Amino acid sequence: xxxxxSLLGTTALLFDAPGATDLPTQQRIWSLAREAETWPEVxxxxxxxxxxxxxxxxxxRNLDALEIRLHEAWAAATPLPLGGxxxxxxxxxxxxxxxxxxxxxxxxxxxxxxxxxxxxxxxYPVFALGSHPGYCYLGGMDPRIATPRRKIPVLSIPGGAVSxxxxxxxxxxxxxxxxxxxxxxxxxxxxxxxxxxxALLRPGDxxxxxxxxxxR
Amino acid sequence: MIEILSDTALATVQxxxxxxxxxxxxxxSGAMDPLALAAGNLxxxxxxxxxxxxxxxxxxxxRVHADCAFALTGADCAARMDEQTLLPWWxxxxxxxxxxxxxxxxxxxxxxxxxYLCLAGGIDVPEMLGSRSTQLRGAFGGYAGRAxxxxxxxxxxxxxxxxxxxxxxxPALAMxxxxxxxxxxxxxxxxxxxxxxxxxxxxxxGEAWRITPQSDRYGYRLxxxxxxxxxxxELRSHGIVPGVIQVPHxxxxxxxxxxxxxxxxxxxxxxxxEADLWRLGQAPIGSRFRFLETDWxxxxxxxxxNEAWLAGLGRLANLQRLGAAAA
Numbered sequence: 001x002x003x004x005x006s007l008l009g010t011t012a013l014l015f016d017a018p019g020a021t022d023l024p025t026q027q028r029i030w031s032l033a034r035e036a037e038t039w040p041e042v043x044x045x046x047x048x049x050x051x052x053x054x055x056x057x058x059x060x061r062n063l064d065a066l067e068i069r070l071h072e073a074w075a076a077a078t079p080l081p082l083g084g085x086x087x088x089x090x091x092x093x094x095x096x097x098x099x100x101x102x103x104x105x106x107x108x109x110x111x112x113x114x115x116x117x118x119x120x121x122x123x124y125p126v127f128a129l130g131s132h133p134g135y136c137y138l139g140g141m142d143p144r145i146a147t148p149r150r151k152i153p154v155l156s157i158p159g160g161a162v163s164x165x166x167x168x169x170x171x172x173x174x175x176x177x178x179x180x181x182x183x184x185x186x187x188x189x190x191x192x193x194x195x196x197x198x199a200l201l202r203p204g205d206x207x208x209x210x211x212x213x214x215x216r
Numbered sequence: 217m218i219e220i221l222s223d224t225a226l227a228t229v230q231x232x233x234x235x236x237x238x239x240x241x242x243x244x245s246g247a248m249d250p251l252a253l254a255a256g257n258l259x260x261x262x263x264x265x266x267x268x269x270x271x272x273x274x275x276x277x278x279r280v281h282a283d284c285a286f287a288l289t290g291a292d293c294a295a296r297m298d299e300q301t302l303l304p305w306w307x308x309x310x311x312x313x314x315x316x317x318x319x320x321x322x323x324x325x326x327x328x329x330x331x332y333l334c335l336a337g338g339i340d341v342p343e344m345l346g347s348r349s350t351q352l353r354g355a356f357g358g359y360a361g362r363a364x365x366x367x368x369x370x371x372x373x374x375x376x377x378x379x380x381x382x383x384x385x386x387p388a389l390a391m392x393x394x395x396x397x398x399x400x401x402x403x404x405x406x407x408x409x410x411x412x413x414x415x416x417x418x419x420x421x422g423e424a425w426r427i428t429p430q431s432d433r434y435g436y437r438l439x440x441x442x443x444x445x446x447x448x449x450e451l452r453s454h455g456i457v458p459g460v461i462q463v464p465h466x467x468x469x470x471x472x473x474x475x476x477x478x479x480x481x482x483x484x485x486x487x488x489x490e491a492d493l494w495r496l497g498q499a500p501i502g503s504r505f506r507f508l509e510t511d512w513x514x515x516x517x518x519x520x521x522n523e524a525w526l527a528g529l530g531r532l533a534n535l536q537r538l539g540a541a542a543a
Binding site: 004006007008009010011012013016021043044046047048049050051052053055060061063121128129130131132133134135136137149151152153165166168173174176177179191193197198199208 | 344478
């Protein structure tokens with residue numbers, strides 16, 4: 001399978017790696033992004049989940065040349081392991097801080113204890129930042145607890161909300177709208193614009209959830 | 217220096233947006249109508265991207281505490297400086313002690329919903345992560361990372377000075393775009409376009425879309441025919457930009473606007489070209505418009521036309537200032 005390349009209007013281009021979402025592919029994405037951000041027509045190279053957005057410094061007349069270069073760079077990209085830190089997050093699962101727990105247990109057919117056990121088991125590598133300041137996209141979620149995004153996004157979920165969207169999980173860094181299912185909450189500051197870098201976590205770090213309490 | 221008199225939320229300090237911080241999860245923010253913001257700045261001899269106040273709830277009033285050149289662009293709000301009526305898209309001098317009042321946007325040939333108050337030298341707030349735009353979600357940038365409130369004091373970057381009344385033709389008049397009697401917004405197909413049914417394609421381009429009240433700087437939720445994928449689509453999270461038209465599972469599209477998240481996971485049927493984002497940024501809630509399919513060459517020509525319009529305005533404004541200085 002070849003990667004997907006598509007336009008985001010005249011603002012950016014999206015590169016989507018083929019295959020199932022995994023860490024080795026993400027390491028190639030990190031490598032590709034590091035190279036692409038040196039290209040003159042690229043203002044920012046932004047890794048997503050096994051994909052990458054190239055924001056144009058100025059939309060180029062000749063798109064084909066850029067696409068060809070992108071495909072060539074991907075073919076040549078080797079995994080770039082980014083060493084990072086392990087950070088543990090205490091989580092209160094269910095109850096007021098996890099308003100969509102019933103939707104997730106309903107969809108997966110799991111009991112709340114089994115769901116919490118599956119959610120706290122893996123070490124989650126930080127694949128990318130996105131969504132909102134300081135938010136991390138994590139790899140490694142057990143596919144048995146995957147739950148589709150909500151049909152209609154919730155207008156605001158609080159900072160510290162632990163949620164599941166499709167095959168991914170994450171923790172919101174501040175209050176805001178979300179289409180994901182919130183199953184718990186944690187207290188941790190993920191972003192401070194006066195610091196450099198402003199975000200607590202970066203790609204290559206590892207996150208571990210610990211069940212501080214389960215509200216049944 | 218000006219003082220906000222209105223106890224109205226939602227007016228914010230914005231510039232042309234924050235670039236270079238997407239990898240920390242920070243979206244671009246910036247003016248919903250970047251042409252109006254840039255034009256107001258050019259009328260004052262500012263850099264096009266200086267910070268200004270974006271006003272979207274009316275009436276709105278400020279008291280002037282020190283003489284300052286100003287420009288008002290965007291929606292025609294029948295503005296008055298004390299008792300004197302001001303023309304839309306016009307610059308002038310604000311004198312200490314005067315009060316500037318903006319009313320509800322008036323019905324014009326170019327309906328608009330957001331006004332920009334520019335001051336000489338730009339609104340003097342600190343630059344945060346490369347921009348003076350308010351990052352509402354992150355609560356930083358702009359004025360204290362929040363919408364303006366009654367009693368807030370904002371300084372001009374270049375107080376004093378002088379300016380002869382000078383204005384511009386609104387770009388909605390200079391560069392109108394309509395399709396079958398409604399405002400049109402040009403769109404390029406996005407990654408999941410081909411995964412929608414032919415009926416959805418026909419409806420997307422053929423029907424009118426209404427901007428619902430659940431619309432703000434983050435995004436516009438549209439009402440119209442339901443868009444249906446051929447098979448359910450579940451995507452991995454990926455970068456997105458203002459102008460992306462997402463289709464949540466409910467089938468009613470959401471256009472991401474300037475406070476958009478920098479990433480998302482809903483399917484994308486298209487993206488509004490950057491050159492037309494100001495048109496939607498000014499479209500009033502409840503109004504209807506059409507999506508117009510475009511191609512890469514036309515999209516770049518539209519960008520060039522916007523840039524040429526701004527460059528022309530900048531040249532005229534400079535000549536006007538030179539003439540005033542010589543007189």
